[in-house]
Amino acid sequence: MTDIATTPAIVRLDDVVKTYGTARALDGMRFSFGLGETVALLGPNGAGKTTLIGCLLGFLLPSSGSVRVFDTEAAGLDAAQRGRIGFVPQAMTGFSGFSAGELLDYLAHFQVPKLGRFGTAPFDARLADWARLPMGTRVKSLSGGQRQRLSIILALRHAPDLLVLDEPVASLDPQARHDFMALLAEYRDRTGAAVLISSHILSDLERIATRAVFVAHGRVVHDTPMARFRDGTRLLRCPPEQVSALRSALVGSGVSVLRETPSGALLVDGWQPGSDSALRATGLVVEIDTPDLEATFLEMTR
Numbered sequence: 261m262t263d264i265a266t267t268p269a270i271v272r273l274d275d276v277v278k279t280y281g282t283a284r285a286l287d288g289m290r291f292s293f294g295l296g297e298t299v300a301l302l303g304p305n306g307a308g309k310t311t312l313i314g315c316l317l318g319f320l321l322p323s324s325g326s327v328r329v330f331d332t333e334a335a336g337l338d339a340a341q342r343g344r345i346g347f348v349p350q351a352m353t354g355f356s357g358f359s360a361g362e363l364l365d366y367l368a369h370f371q372v373p374k375l376g377r378f379g380t381a382p383f384d385a386r387l388a389d390w391a392r393l394p395m396g397t398r399v400k401s402l403s404g405g406q407r408q409r410l411s412i413i414l415a416l417r418h419a420p421d422l423l424v425l426d427e428p429v430a431s432l433d434p435q436a437r438h439d440f441m442a443l444l445a446e447y448r449d450r451t452g453a454a455v456l457i458s459s460h461i462l463s464d465l466e467r468i469a470t471r472a473v474f475v476a477h478g479r480v481v482h483d484t485p486m487a488r489f490r491d492g493t494r495l496l497r498c499p500p501e502q503v504s505a506l507r508s509a510l511v512g513s514g515v516s517v518l519r520e521t522p523s524g525a526l527l528v529d530g531w532q533p534g535s536d537s538a539l540r541a542t543g544l545v546v547e548i549d550t551p552d553l554e555a556t557f558l559e560m561t562r
């Protein structure tokens with residue numbers, strides 16, 4: 261897989277393998293990303309996304325390969341480096357005896373905001389305004405969505421350079437989810453942070469991501485900047501007897517075949533403005549569709 265990151269990497273995974281007994285959750289995972297990128301991590305259940313995130317945050321040790329964050333092995337990050345990371349887990353656990361307000365006050369002692377990046381106070385206020393938490397309620401009595409909002413505040417308020425979100429919006433209501441995606445985009449644009457977000461809500465990712473990394477069976481199966489994805493991904497359908505002629509016509513055209521679907525359609529990358537007319541000139545009868553992230557996900561990870 262080609263490394264397509266355009267900025268200096270602050271996260272780099274090289275040939276990462278992680279086994280649980282005989283199961284290989286990560287099987288040669290390799291990609292990197294840098295500041296200003298918002299990477300959508302896409303993969304079906306069990307593809308290895310949470311394991312990858314665990315390795316990246318130093319919670320899990322890879323069985324082999326290397327995971328480097330801020331140019332340091334992830335498991336050996338010091339406190340100052342960890343302070344540059346924000347993490348929203350799938351579900352927040354612990355701290356159940358604290359009220360929301362007490363927890364925010366208590367953890368403020370360990371979270372040093374990087375002043376001047378977004379004017380900390382106004383963004384804090386934006387977060388609080390978005391979350392609308394009942395500050396006096398104990399964490400154990402908060403709803404799932406309220407706990408998720410609390411965990412999002414804790415992940416963002418110290419202005420991390422690297423923000424890692426594992427299914428951050430699954431328990432949010434549609435309004436909170438919509439507003440959070442806008443907040444996240446604002447955060448990224450104002451701070452230039454690197455963001456890695458895993459979510460099954462692909463329409464959200466389509467709006468915010470600058471890059472899509474598709475994983476299946478513990479490996480990266482497709483890695484593309486979103487601009488290239490939007491402009492250059494097509495689904496080509498032709499009568500079954502013409503599929504091999506279509507493949508031949510694409511050779512040397514700059515268009516590459518990512519997948520042949522079970523019905524014989526070709527998912528391709530690298531489509532250009534002149535590709536339609538070039539294909540018409542071959543005399544092949546081809547139906548050309550522009551797939552969205554979900555349609556591409558279904559083909560790339562099946």
Ligand SMILES: Nc1ncnc2c1ncn2[C@@H]1O[C@H](COP(=O)(O)OP(=O)(O)OP(=O)(O)O)[C@@H](O)[C@H]1O
Nearest residue numbers: 280283284285303304305306307308309310311312
């Ligand atoms: N602690 C564990 N012990 C054994 N196997 C595990 C453990 N954690 C994960 N696995 C296995 O590793 C594989 C990858 O799991 P992982 O949780 O990383 O997937 P995922 O892509 O995050 O899935 P989901 O979308 O369902 O959250 C799965 O086959 C899972 O069963």
